[in-house]
Amino acid sequence: MTRAAHDLIPEAALAWHRAGKGAALATVVETWGSAPRPAGSQLAISGAGEMTGSISGGCVESAVITEALDALHDRKPRLLTFGISDETAFAAGLACGGSIRVLVEPVGDGAGALPEAFLAQLVTARAAPRAVAVVTIPASWERQLVAPGKDAAIDARFRSDRSGMEDDGRFIAIHNPPLRLIVIGAVHIAQPLLTIARTCGYAPVLVDPRAAFGRAERFPGEAVLDDWPDAALARLAPDARTAIVTLTHDPKFDDPAIRFALTSPAFYLGCLGSPRTHAARVERLAEAGFTAQQIAKIHAPVGLDIRARTPAEIAVAIMAEITATLRK
CATH class of the missing domain: 3.40.50.720 (NAD(P)-binding Rossmann-like Domain)
Structure with missing residues (x-):
């Protein structure tokens, strides 16, 4: 069972990192209003400016790419919030107003960065394919890969195929088989x-x-x-x-x-x-x-x-x- 090319975003980030180009992974963690892409949507960015995936339809992408390139230099993840007024929303890709929060993680070394080994484990699970959730706590940058049957809240998200923030501060990114x-x-x-x-x-x-x-x-x-x-x-x-x-x-x-x-x-x-x-x-x-x-x-x-x-x-x-x- 193979994934569509546009769904190979963590795979692209890992390949770019291993090729020595550097890579960052941007993930929508929360949305409000008319945000065009749901939580869990991802964009991979290489240090050479290559990108694959999508987190919005306009200027938010440009701002996130800039932040991702900065993250590759300072090796620090960041949680960004973009709130768009109705007057400027169309230009930013949030056509009816709205806000999104985006997690940007450089791949590799660095306090809070996304470890190569962790990303490789995710890619392996997706290739199997096995259902797996990436659980991130932005307050501490702790990460965990969780399979179905381990956590009721995560299992509910597996069933609904919906990523998102939990009330306890965990961001759960669902990676179901195709x-x-x-x-x-x-x-x-x-x-x-x-x-x-x-x-x-x-x-x-x-x-x-x-x-x-x-x-x-x-x-x-x-x-x-x-x-x-x-x-x-x-x-x-x-x-x-x-x-x-x-x-x-x-x-x-x-x-x-x-x-x-x-x-x-x-x-x-x-x-x-x-x-x-x-x-x-x-x-x-x-x-x-x-x-x-x-x-x-x-x-x-x-x-x-x-x-x-x-x-x-x-x-x-x-x-x-x-x-x-x-x-x-």
């Missing part, structure tokens, strides 16, 4: 859907036992499994951070996947097909012993109703519905 999208059916819609999903931060996997459909030239660089759908899903073990979409609208391919998905923790199951096709599908599932409550988990016809017509438009509608389901 969201996954499992697509059944290497049809035309799957081509833009996998691309859009990856852009949205998902690790997509395509399943189709028909070798002619899942050819590498049709899906360059994508993970394609040629197992039967239910066998592939058993192998992939969908969890609560997994969305599943069936696109063949052929019962012999879709039905085994749907039956498996309905008994899994996957947060989304969407199935391509007309209302008539879905009605027949519901009848088959009921005959197989699935309850009305289970069957109601299916989003069908798949995707938000945006009057989509082309494969790319349908893919947009599907990804929008997945996002709406995840974020509600």
Whole structure:
């Protein structure tokens, strides 16, 4: 399971540091009002002025980069607050006013700096991938990596996938494994859907036992499994951070996947097909012993109703519905 390039921010900071360029990591720890990026958003800055990630949409970024370069010289972390008035908010990227607090940490040596070994442990956990939280106490610059099951407050943040400050002064940065999208059916819609999903931060996997459909030239660089759908899903073990979409609208391919998905923790199951096709599908599932409550988990016809017509438009509608389901 690989992360999208735009999510490799701690990895970039570690690579720059190890290359001798110097690196600092900036993290949004709190927001108020209309801040455009949530707590946990990160920006990595190298001593050569390279950067990846985002913490805002404008001048806050410039100010943070300046502070990060200063931190690389004095080797001291800092906690910055940017409060933007409505009159100047647009220029600073906080379009309706608002404030953000940003933690800036130089990587490497220095009292309070982010130790290379600590950052390396985080990168290793993310590569595994394992869920891990970085707990920082800004008052003392103590840091700890915490796995799920160790702290109730941290576990609540793992479940909500939301970083933030606790009342006890700890900043908890959540690093969950990437969201996954499992697509059944290497049809035309799957081509833009996998691309859009990856852009949205998902690790997509395509399943189709028909070798002619899942050819590498049709899906360059994508993970394609040629197992039967239910066998592939058993192998992939969908969890609560997994969305599943069936696109063949052929019962012999879709039905085994749907039956498996309905008994899994996957947060989304969407199935391509007309209302008539879905009605027949519901009848088959009921005959197989699935309850009305289970069957109601299916989003069908798949995707938000945006009057989509082309494969790319349908893919947009599907990804929008997945996002709406995840974020509600």
